[in-house]
Amino acid sequence: MNLEFSPEEIAFRDEVRTFIAENYPVELRGKQDEGDELSKEDFLSWHKVLAKKGWVAPAWPVEYGGTGWTPTQRYIWSEETARADCIRLMPFGLTMVGPVIYTFGTPEQKAKFLPRILSGEDWWCQGYSEPGSGSDLASLRTKAVQDGDHYVVNGQKTWTTMAQYADWGFFLVRTNADAKQQEGISFLLVDMKTPGIEVRPIITLGGEHEVNEVWLEDVRVPVENRVYEENKGWTCAKFLLAHERSGIAGVAASKRGVEKIKEIAKTEMDDDRPLLTNPFFRRKVAELEMDLTALEYTELRTLAGEAQGKGPGPESSLLKIKGSEIQQRITELTLEAAGHYGAPYFRGFGEGDNEHPIGPEYANRSAPVYFNVRKTTIYGGSNEIQRNIIAKMVLGL
Amino acid sequence: MDFNYTDTQDMLRDTLARFLADTYDFESRKKMIASDAGRDPGIWRALATDLGILSAPFSEEQGGLGGGAIENLIMMEELGKVIAVEPYLQTVVIGGGALKAAGGALADAVIPEIIGGNVIIGFAYAEPKGRYNLANISTTAKKDGAGYVLNGHKAVVYAAPWATHLLVTARTGGSQRERAGVDLFLIDAKSAGITRRDYPTVDGFQASEVYFENVAIPGDALLTGGIDLIEQIVDEATVAVCGEACGVTRKLHEGTLDYSKQRQQFGQPIGRFQVLQHRMADMFLEVEQIMSMTLMATLKLDLPAAERKAMVSLAKAKVSRSAKFVGQNAVQTHGGIGITQELAIGHYFKRATMIEGQFGSADWHLDRYEQLTLSDGT
Numbered sequence: 001m002n003l004e005f006s007p008e009e010i011a012f013r014d015e016v017r018t019f020i021a022e023n024y025p026v027e028l029r030g031k032q033d034e035g036d037e038l039s040k041e042d043f044l045s046w047h048k049v050l051a052k053k054g055w056v057a058p059a060w061p062v063e064y065g066g067t068g069w070t071p072t073q074r075y076i077w078s079e080e081t082a083r084a085d086c087i088r089l090m091p092f093g094l095t096m097v098g099p100v101i102y103t104f105g106t107p108e109q110k111a112k113f114l115p116r117i118l119s120g121e122d123w124w125c126q127g128y129s130e131p132g133s134g135s136d137l138a139s140l141r142t143k144a145v146q147d148g149d150h151y152v153v154n155g156q157k158t159w160t161t162m163a164q165y166a167d168w169g170f171f172l173v174r175t176n177a178d179a180k181q182q183e184g185i186s187f188l189l190v191d192m193k194t195p196g197i198e199v200r201p202i203i204t205l206g207g208e209h210e211v212n213e214v215w216l217e218d219v220r221v222p223v224e225n226r227v228y229e230e231n232k233g234w235t236c237a238k239f240l241l242a243h244e245r246s247g248i249a250g251v252a253a254s255k256r257g258v259e260k261i262k263e264i265a266k267t268e269m270d271d272d273r274p275l276l277t278n279p280f281f282r283r284k285v286a287e288l289e290m291d292l293t294a295l296e297y298t299e300l301r302t303l304a305g306e307a308q309g310k311g312p313g314p315e316s317s318l319l320k321i322k323g324s325e326i327q328q329r330i331t332e333l334t335l336e337a338a339g340h341y342g343a344p345y346f347r348g349f350g351e352g353d354n355e356h357p358i359g360p361e362y363a364n365r366s367a368p369v370y371f372n373v374r375k376t377t378i379y380g381g382s383n384e385i386q387r388n389i390i391a392k393m394v395l396g397l
Numbered sequence: 398m399d400f401n402y403t404d405t406q407d408m409l410r411d412t413l414a415r416f417l418a419d420t421y422d423f424e425s426r427k428k429m430i431a432s433d434a435g436r437d438p439g440i441w442r443a444l445a446t447d448l449g450i451l452s453a454p455f456s457e458e459q460g461g462l463g464g465g466a467i468e469n470l471i472m473m474e475e476l477g478k479v480i481a482v483e484p485y486l487q488t489v490v491i492g493g494g495a496l497k498a499a500g501g502a503l504a505d506a507v508i509p510e511i512i513g514g515n516v517i518i519g520f521a522y523a524e525p526k527g528r529y530n531l532a533n534i535s536t537t538a539k540k541d542g543a544g545y546v547l548n549g550h551k552a553v554v555y556a557a558p559w560a561t562h563l564l565v566t567a568r569t570g571g572s573q574r575e576r577a578g579v580d581l582f583l584i585d586a587k588s589a590g591i592t593r594r595d596y597p598t599v600d601g602f603q604a605s606e607v608y609f610e611n612v613a614i615p616g617d618a619l620l621t622g623g624i625d626l627i628e629q630i631v632d633e634a635t636v637a638v639c640g641e642a643c644g645v646t647r648k649l650h651e652g653t654l655d656y657s658k659q660r661q662q663f664g665q666p667i668g669r670f671q672v673l674q675h676r677m678a679d680m681f682l683e684v685e686q687i688m689s690m691t692l693m694a695t696l697k698l699d700l701p702a703a704e705r706k707a708m709v710s711l712a713k714a715k716v717s718r719s720a721k722f723v724g725q726n727a728v729q730t731h732g733g734i735g736i737t738q739e740l741a742i743g744h745y746f747k748r749a750t751m752i753e754g755q756f757g758s759a760d761w762h763l764d765r766y767e768q769l770t771l772s773d774g775t
Binding site for chain 1: 523525526527528529530533552553555574594596597598599600602604606661662663664667670672673725728729732733735736737738739743746747750751754758760763764
């Protein structure tokens with residue numbers, strides 16, 4: 001047991017660092033620093049650079065386009081991308097539906113969809129939650145009735161992130177209303193251009209348009225677009241949720257977030273001294289680092305377990321709970337650092353708008369980002385549900 | 398000991414609550430905020446003339462109803478219940494409070510105009526670098542004949558876009574952080590040399606960066622009292638904001654309770670789950686303590702400065718922490734819908750969040766309390 005990187009790993013780190021420095025799109029540099037809302041083109045520009053290099057899906061098996069990296073290399077990769085302030089990639093294809101397709105899909109589905117997820121040609125969205133089915137996801141009511149070689153889908157999904165850009169969506173639908181809840185659900189891949197689909201925006205507290213309602217009226221989906229067996233979709237759903245949870249810890253990004261708070265607090269004045277020398281503020285930064293380190297080494301233990309063939313199990317709920325709470329505390333401290341300048345509502349620079357921001361730049365979006373990031377303890381299975389999972393699956397209660 | 402409101406105070410609350418129930422529902426508030434002015438000026442006019450209640454905290458000699466801090470608390474609590482975007486805090490509590498305390502010809506002239514709804518005041522005290530130290534200012538007021546000349550930049554001045562007057566802190570002497578030499582001026586917001594950059598705030602208000610460039614102001618714009626007066630009115634404002642928090646957090650708790658009874662998951666209302674029951678019980682404890690601390694501090698505003706400051710700080714620190722707890726848990730219990738613009742709950746959360754830091758964060762107030770009461774180690 002040791003924590004040192006090997007010479008090969010250090011060489012890999014240097015290679016990655018150089019690659020990012022030379023290839024990260026110029027137009028994206030500094031963008032996340034200001035808490036900008038990113039466009040579809042922004043997300044795709046970095047995605048495409050990585051796709052070309054073959055690094056866009058490090059965790060995938062090599063046969064489907066993965067890198068074959070060890071868990072340590074993957075860790076180094078996420079550290080380096082966060083360190084360089086790279087934008088995150090949209091997870092819906094790469095870390096959600098992709099693994100479901102290569103694990104449960106038919107050879108035809110793998111051949112059709114996986115390359116287009118890697119290349120960025122298809123933008124995916126997730127049709128899981130419904131107005132009446134949030135934490136109780138298995139109660140979902142969107143109905144699919146078979147009609148020849150098609151399903152006819154009717155219902156409503158909600159909280160569908162970035163559906164406004166989506167080419168494809170993966171949807172949980174009810175195919176047997178008489179079976180026990182979990183046993184009547186199927187997993188469908190739906191072309192978002194199919195007639196009968198309507199995407200309506202939901203505006204969140206900071207004014208962002210990230211999430212949507214998706215209405216489905218007599219939407220015809222070919223039966224060949226069902227993944228895995230009919231009425232066995234819950235197996236895919238559970239598999240995907242466990243995958244989503246392990247990625248959700250966001251350790252590397254949170255480390256970068258803490259570094260940014262320190263940078264801010266070195267220059268932000270608290271009366272006659274830098275904020276970072278204020279013992280109350282400094283203690284909160286130290287506590288954040290303490291909890292983040294605890295999370296980091298818990299994640300590393302999980303990754304090491306994965307390398308030995310233990311799939312992400314219910315323990316990944318731990319990563320989701322602590323990771324999301326830390327993300328929220330980072331936004332809380334940033335807002336606190338902003339002082340009076342947390343209040344102005346600044347929507348970023350419009351086209352040709354050269355107006356200076358109000359107050360220090362980091363402060364501009366500190367409140368909206370704080371409001372927005374309340375979502376992390378709610379989405380991906382709320383933290384209450386994660387604690388239920390730990391109680392039942394890990395503790396046997 | 399008596400924590401009862403008088404009949405007159407109950408009547409004030411009822412009058413305002415009924416008026417706001419008719420005029421300030423969530424949809425109407427949304428429309429006001431979305432309008433060009435960012436408010437409905439008719440509301441302020443009605444408060445002044447139809448209801449006649451802007452007079453509540455002023456003495457009878459000044460044309461008021463003879464009330465004070467308790468009346469301000471009642472007003473702020475009710476305004477908080479509808480997250481009103483009315484400049485009561487800035488105009489009546491702060492502007493009116495400063496004039497009441499300073500007295501003199503300017504007070505006699507302006508207070509009736511406040512009561513009549515003709516004056517709106519923005520409080521220009523914060524600066525880009527000063528944070529919460531009221532004496533850490535670089536805006537200057539230089540003596541020039543009988544008057545002064547004002548130069549500087551004030552940050553995040555709530556209600557400034559609507560204001561007829563600005564209440565400005567400025568240095569007439571002394572250096573950057575010195576207590577001596579800080580003074581308070583009430584000036585015409587349209588004075589030559591004042592420019593503004595207006596913007597909305599995240600909690601639905603309108604505010605401005607205000608720049609003073611060689612603004613000539615008359616000598617009688619000075620409200621005598623210096624930093625002691627400024628600290629007193631900021632303490633009064635701090636307690637008034639605690640009063641607003643009473644209304645805001647009460648609504649956050651009630652809204653969460655209602656939602657937990659309606660929202661069904663796993664075949665039952667989510668309010669049946671013990672983990673949420675305990676959370677809502679904890680929210681209730683915090684809301685009650687916000688009320689207790691606010692009443693305590695309101696009743697201690699007339700104490701000598703050192704005691705007053707200590708107890709106001711203790712109250713605001715508690716209110717800041719509790720408002721955060723109540724707001725965050727209200728959103729969490731609502732789930733996704735709590736982070737949207739669609740339900741009122743998110744808008745209450747935004748205001749609760751801004752209250753946390755207004756006139757000093759929990760840390761800042763605990764620090765002030767410690768310095769006043771614990772610093773000698775005994």
